[in-house]
Amino acid sequence: MELATVLWVACVPIFLAIVSTMMARRRPMLSQTTKLSPSPPPMAAEAPLLGILPVLLAKGPLQVIRDAHTEMGSVFTVRLLHRKVTFLVGPDVSSHFYQGLDLEISQDEVSQFTIPTFGPGVAFDVDFATRPEQFRFFGDAMKPAKLRTYAGLMVREVEEYFARWGQSGTVDLKQELEHLVTLVASRCLFGEEVRAKMLGEVATHLRELNDGMRLVTILFPHLPIPAHRRRDRARARLGEIFSGVVSSRKASYPDCGPDDMLQCLIDSRYKDGRATTETEVVGMLVVSALFAGQHTSSSTSTWTGARLLARANSEHLRAAVREQERVVARHGDRVDYEVLQEMDTLHRCVKEVLRLHPPAMLLLRHARRSFTVRTREDDEYEVPEGRTVASPLVLHNRLLYVYMDPERYEPDRFGPGRGEDVAGGAFSYTAFGGGRHACVGEAFAYMQIKVIWTALLNISRLRVSVDCSAVRSYAACRFALGRIVPHFGLSKPH
Numbered sequence: 001m002e003l004a005t006v007l008w009v010a011c012v013p014i015f016l017a018i019v020s021t022m023m024a025r026r027r028p029m030l031s032q033t034t035k036l037s038p039s040p041p042p043m044a045a046e047a048p049l050l051g052i053l054p055v056l057l058a059k060g061p062l063q064v065i066r067d068a069h070t071e072m073g074s075v076f077t078v079r080l081l082h083r084k085v086t087f088l089v090g091p092d093v094s095s096h097f098y099q100g101l102d103l104e105i106s107q108d109e110v111s112q113f114t115i116p117t118f119g120p121g122v123a124f125d126v127d128f129a130t131r132p133e134q135f136r137f138f139g140d141a142m143k144p145a146k147l148r149t150y151a152g153l154m155v156r157e158v159e160e161y162f163a164r165w166g167q168s169g170t171v172d173l174k175q176e177l178e179h180l181v182t183l184v185a186s187r188c189l190f191g192e193e194v195r196a197k198m199l200g201e202v203a204t205h206l207r208e209l210n211d212g213m214r215l216v217t218i219l220f221p222h223l224p225i226p227a228h229r230r231r232d233r234a235r236a237r238l239g240e241i242f243s244g245v246v247s248s249r250k251a252s253y254p255d256c257g258p259d260d261m262l263q264c265l266i267d268s269r270y271k272d273g274r275a276t277t278e279t280e281v282v283g284m285l286v287v288s289a290l291f292a293g294q295h296t297s298s299s300t301s302t303w304t305g306a307r308l309l310a311r312a313n314s315e316h317l318r319a320a321v322r323e324q325e326r327v328v329a330r331h332g333d334r335v336d337y338e339v340l341q342e343m344d345t346l347h348r349c350v351k352e353v354l355r356l357h358p359p360a361m362l363l364l365r366h367a368r369r370s371f372t373v374r375t376r377e378d379d380e381y382e383v384p385e386g387r388t389v390a391s392p393l394v395l396h397n398r399l400l401y402v403y404m405d406p407e408r409y410e411p412d413r414f415g416p417g418r419g420e421d422v423a424g425g426a427f428s429y430t431a432f433g434g435g436r437h438a439c440v441g442e443a444f445a446y447m448q449i450k451v452i453w454t455a456l457l458n459i460s461r462l463r464v465s466v467d468c469s470a471v472r473s474y475a476a477c478r479f480a481l482g483r484i485v486p487h488f489g490l491s492k493p494h
């Protein structure tokens, strides 16, 4: 997902396909050229795509990718059908990927397939000059003054939701949090109009949009398959719903509307003074709803539970609960923007989840000009013009030379006196991207997840028990997000 980081979900299959090609190689075919003229990145040998699938399923994709990296080093190229993809792993070789000018290394060529999902007039359907302005509108809608308002809306939504849980029972955490994240995002983004009347329908169509991102979508975004047809119908219907909302909002509040993201987007102005059009506002609502209300925040919320409630991490759960107790002692039941900012322990617990389970597992760019990278081992490679370039976050955030015991869930690694991500230098932690296209919704996402877990940790003080075997298999099965779920059992205090 560039914005294409929506790729995240979509990129799972493409990533698997790429990696399967990689793993079939035997030895890296390093170029014989001298260091004077940088050679192209080593190229993986070709292999039938399905050949590796059994190994992939047996070992798990992360291990397979890690093996490929161990074998080939931090810069390597693989072929996917007609396309060569160069992988850059680690901060040393990633600065151009994240910092380079759009004219030199761009998201456009690798993100066109998102246009049917996001719709016209937004993201990769607009030019280089317009897009950053539109992303600035998101940024403006995420400034602290706005976040203060959203915090109140989020807390209300979350409290109402958990009040419906009752005192005891078992819940499907993944399903519950998916639903809750959509409710929270909707309340902050769309306002009462959507929430009150058609939330169920909007949530269904957003899911259909998300599901319409397949491997085949990246190569053939308009192929007439059922998932694409559902996507197109969903996008058309969302367009109608949101257009209605935008026009009625404009009619009802000609001067000053409610304090939500919809109003921010309506009020936004381009540098030349032009107002946003209805089509653009609708497109931006779809983009923000997909970012804020779907996979990224809901998978992170669920992973936070899976990690914190695993027996091996009970000390971190205790630390997070103790922090809640301190916060309650200081502020009573008040949970707002300022109070949430004080929850450093919970923040680090979520940040560590994102390091280990980044929803955006792979970011892509297109090299419009060739560029050179130098590895930690002092090898230099020239990535040629025209090449697709990938930053696999799924590896990048687990490097042994940046993170101590990187496979361990260890939120304190970001704490005072350690700061491993800072010590590792720029682009050591990239769950939210970095540099020129860093995520503009990071603060919103943290707030959303912290509001949810603040409520759950406080319920948890009643007593939470978790089926750890379910959590373990969930944790082991990153790619089966849709199928394996941990279950909570909430029971009354003794």
Ligand code: HEM
Binding pocket: 001, 002, 003, 004, 005, 107, 135, 138, 288, 289, 291, 292, 293, 296, 297, 300, 354, 358, 359, 360, 363, 364, 430, 431, 432, 433, 434, 436, 437, 438, 439, 440, 441, 442, 444, 445
């Ligand atoms: C846990 C939640 C989230 C994660 C892990 C996440 C991750 C990312 C990443 C990795 C990128 C960089 C993409 C690239 O370089 O190609 C990105 C960009 C972006 N994100 Fe997020 N994101 C999250 C939530 C949000 C939310 C809530 C919003 C807004 C409502 C948002 C809006 C954006 C936008 C507009 C960009 C594009 C920025 C640009 O290209 O200049 N994200 N996000």
